[in-house]
Amino acid sequence: MNLEYRITAKRKIKDRLKRRLSGMYARDVGIWRFSIVALWLLSCVGVALSAMGMPTGFGVLFDVFAGLALNTIAFAVCSAAITIIISLVGLRIPRFTTGSTIYSGILACCILYDSQFGLWGAILYGTAVTVIAAGLGIAAGWIARMRRTRRVALAAIVVIVAYSTAGYPRFLLAGSGADADSAADDGKAVVQALGAQIPDPSMPGDFEFRTFTYGSGEDLHRSEFGPDAAELSSSVDASSMISDWPWLRDKFWGFDEKSLPLNGRVWMPDGEGPFPVVLMVHGNHLMEQFSDDGYGYLGELLASKGIIAISVDENFLNYSVWSGIPDQDMKLRAWLLLKHIGQLQLFNADRQSPFYGRIDFGNVALLGHSRGGQAAAMATDRERWFPNDRGLPDQASYTVRSVIGLAPTDTAIDGQWSELQDVSYLTLQGAKDADLVNFYGDRQYGRVSFVRNTQAFKASLYIEDANHSQFNTEWGESDNALPASLFIRPKELLEPEDQRQVAKTYVAAFLEATLQDDESYDSLFRDYRAGLSFLPATRYFNQFESGGFRRIADFSGQDRIRLSEGVTAEATALTDWRHTDARDRQGEGKGDTGLELEWKEKGSYTVHLRPEAIGELEDIPILMFSLANMERDLADEEPFGDELTPDEAAKLEERMEAGLSIDVEVADEAGNAARLPLSRFMETEPQVATKFTWLPGMESVLSEGKFKDIEEPVYQTYELPLERFAAENPAFDPSEWAEVTFYFNEGPGKIMLDDLGWMPE
Template identity: 30%
Template sequence: MKIYGGFQKMKNLMHRLITKLKVIWKIFHSYWNRNFGDTYKGLAICSVLFSSIGMAGAVLMYFTPLSIEISYLIGIVVTIVVFGVLFLGAKILFGNRRKGIIYWCLPFVLFYEIAIEATQGNGSEANFFLAVITIVMLDLFGRSLWAIIKLRRQTITLFITLVITTIGLVSVGTLLTGEGFEDRYIENFLTMKEEKTLEDNQNVADEAFVDAIAQGEVEVASLEYGVGDSFDLQSNTYNLSLFAQRDSSLSGWVMDKYFDYDLKNAPITGKVWYPTTEKDCPVLFIVHGNHNYTTDSYLGYDYLGKYLASNGYVVVSVNENSCNQLGNENDGRAILLLENIKQVLKYNKDKTNPLYQKIDEENIAIAGHSRGGECVSTAYLFNGYDVYPDNGNIKFNYNFSIKSIIAIAPTADQYMPAQHEVSISDVNYLLIHGTNDQDVRNVMGNKLYKNTTFSGEGDYFKSALYIAGANHGQFNSEWGKYDIGFPCNYFLNVKNLISTQEQKQILKVFTKIFLDVTLKGDQTNKELFHNYLAYEEYLPKTVYQQMYQGSGFEYVSNFEEDSDITTATMADAKIMASNTRIWEEIKTAYGSSGTKENYALRLKWRATKHAKVKFEIPAYDMTGKELQFDIADLQKNKNNGNQLIDGTVRITDQNGNVANVKISDCAIVYPSLPVQLYKVDFLADSYEYKHQPQIVSVDETKFLENNSEINTDSITSIEIIFDEMEQGDVKIDNVGFGMK
């Protein structure tokens, strides 16, 4: 009976609760109908106009030559058709009900999918809530506006709703159409750097460097070559269909209609800047990457062409729009670049040509941006091959004297010759990438940098420069500050970028000095590529990180040899760590589909200033050399961003003599860079931490200054001791000795 009585009480309680809920629902339903009843048409109009933005983006994917305005008008028509199809399906399933749900769901899905695509899958929760809030406001705005204007309802609820949703939608619109938010980490990190005074790096650069990077005084002329009467010089076509194909879908059909040729007759075309009064000039061929094929991307390096030509270089910007908006075409890009080199060198031999004898064919450099940055390594590889690695029936015969490569924000692994990664040897290599690259977010060029090796024969070097605040597109005048096109660009944060002028200046300076060193043999400012601090007075103010390795570098350990973390690359060398929570070798994937990823040593410690790693080596003579290693912070806590990575580098000779040098006396090693690429990152207070390595070079003389008794001709151990940090998480790579 007690159980029955308890059950009856529960039943009565549930009945009363349900009754109250019904009353509340009835009141709400009456309230809703009084204000928003029969207002779905207002929502429908707003939903169509809003959804058409997303549809316009889809239209542009297939009809790239159209303007955004025309695409939006077409998007409205497409949206109405889509709604019609949805209504037909809904009518079959629900009758004439649920109209509001259909008008609500489509704009929500489009908004969310565009946001996810723009942020490359990051910030999904923040994007979801932003989409929900936006569509709810859009719903209530459309309904209240329709009720007031069309249905002549005048209630306080409607007016308040209209005001609030108008303010909300204007705020969202301002957020999406504006440049976004500023951040302060660059300023804060530079302040930390200023607190460390590196005496050896003060005032190294002088007026000679200022003169070297100045605009030249040589008169510059330019011309374009291609197929057709509109070009200054006539060229030929090349059959690219062996290496790339246009899509057979609608977008491929539109591309066929836009171009007046197919890939069997791809034109060899580009623009040349050259000094009018000079002869036998070193030459740089530069190739753009993937972008809308309606954009003249090759003209985006005009500023670089004019600058270098005024300083005695010939510059050729290759038009590779034939390869744009294709897939699996990077080998085709490389072939087209080599065919352009062949064509321009023909002009150089033609006595009737304005380019006659302008070029020193023994001093050629190639540069590429984005997919072009990957293709230049492939082009260098093909340049030395006799046949195409994926089809030996296709013969090569290039063999140009390419001495230097510049890769600007490159991709990697988009093309893998015969299923191998692109690996090249004995060439000078410069990698440049920005922290705020919203297209190639990871430094894929680190793989190309790693896969550029030296045989020990000849004098070469490779260097990598990482630039805080630089994005993907500002290196090219035709691309600009938005790295992704409409409508995804609305979600990109660009207010925290360095200026376009600054980003171009960095590229100009490093390109010019790199060519001076590697093509003209002028070693005066070579230090720029491993010690930017000596030149920072003349560089745009931002955070830089560098890697460097010369062809005479000898490894102690690159951590690639095996899974035994106590062994090293150098024969009979041993590795040991102490006072750490984690000591391991980690794999860092830089490419997109390759197999030879990079391994490095990881050390993590807490509540101690005695964490260290020690390399025991056979007696080594470092006379006239530098001890080098790359190091990067791995911490992902923004609260740890107020301390530079520091410690002691210690060497011991075979007699037990010890010499110590502080890391901060040789290099500035920044904490992980807390980058915010997207507007939702600021809304959600989220960060993408960048862990680019920084080279630390300790010259033999610094050890001798610390202890003149140290015998640098018989070093038996190297220690890196983190005695300045109570906790840390770092990776160390490429430990060894290089020439000064």
């Protein structure tokens, strides 16, 4: 009885399951089939874009087709599995359509989450795009069932609407181009009036040059470092710094951490030499997309000017989706740069080498991009990280005279940061850098110091419409891999060639100045307007300081009255007056304390100088300081944010475009004073505001707040020759200079001031 009952029960369950499964796809007909196709296409597009951003090294076609094949299998299997579950539950809905929707939605969320969306952002946007795709499929099915005449009419309407709105994207992208041209024209007029014309340093020099490579002689992917290498270099053992070298990385490169190659691309001027040398090193990009050939435009230019340029290959230290990134990669990048110097010394002593006797190791420069920029500074400050490494070249055998950081990183390594002394430093950063959104080179700039009478100097340039990747010709125009680059797209970027024009101009001028003692470009580093005749039209901000600069106050102490020995300060009618950290887009300190001043209507700030604070002034000095216009902050903060009326807010916005109204007054010990508008020397440009995404609400979702704020305070160095004030009031005696006052004529306003001092004429 019990046996017969169990058999009957099993048969009933089996029959019930069979009946339910037999109609699994019965409802997936008509317009639902169009929805399934649309969802499959959505998943294919997402996977194809992801595959392009996750290269295997076998080529884009392989990556895309392999991804599409795997996705199609997964789409069918997973959708069918969900269909079976729905059928067993007995829900009377289009089951395979539901299964494909769930699969596509989960896939879209995973892709977006991996593309720097947060969890909730990925769920929100992933769900939205899946619903839209399914809806488009349903709409396509509905249209397909229409009569032909109605389909033609609908198509005509769609074409008319699309055509009428075709100019909208161009309208969105319009705006600052004309302003930039106007600003550039104004700047050129000012510079021409001051007689600050200089030759274009981006123009080729007089040297012929040749290009070749050196390498290990064995490279699985690049013959120029394999059998076609002109010079064979030694491999180096980095196992003391690398604890894990994945087998996939080993298989891709054909070597492990015990035999890292020393590969370099060389641009060498013709002639006996010896020539200065610059080592250029890329940053962290996808390992499978090689980066070292991306600075050929700099190598060719520098070689034509009599400087040996070498692009160092460190691709095997870069990130791979499949094998991660080596631990301590920053130390490795710096260490390998030093190893290259050692290898070049061996080449230079070898009579059979094309390098023989050609390199001047007393004139070495290091240039790095992104992580390479930090590595260049770390290699220069080598004692901090490699104090006992006897395998590195003797420090006395070479001299690094200058360091360049193109959009460099600045992370703590072993709890330390590099500090440079009596080494010239240049850093360039784009305000639309969607990879390193903060100006990290500004931090290293602050950690460069000089002793008296050194010829070294430091300079920085902040470029409104530049991004991260376009400094390297191999990295493309976007700072993010697919599919994230579809969403992170700042508007109005410089054209790639224009951005590289900025790099060529400043890198060439800087290396000619520091390695060849050419003083003709001094005005370019002190005032970017000296180069506006050959620089692309955009806004620039620059800082400059030389060994001749005499600092009066850096506002690093907590006492806002007594700034230093013999220097005191007072303020009138200010709503805020404090020494505080300059902060980046995430609200983190930039490692440099400045003076923050805020006023509602009018105000003033005065610094009193006793004779011992300045000393004997043999020449008429130049008053120098760095200032950041922070007016944009006022609309979002107390005490003004909630108090501004609509008219006041509109007035503030209008005035932000015009710049602050500030006067500067200097006075001597007898009380004779002269006052001039700051705009007579240079306008106080508002901060650069950058939006990195184009979809509503995406700024706060992506990258865990990486794009939280649209700007950060960036300093501009101002130079005010005291002779200009003496011309305004002949009674003023610059040699008895005793006071400087900043008058803020119109409010509300906010600035940050730093590095107040003077320099000989």
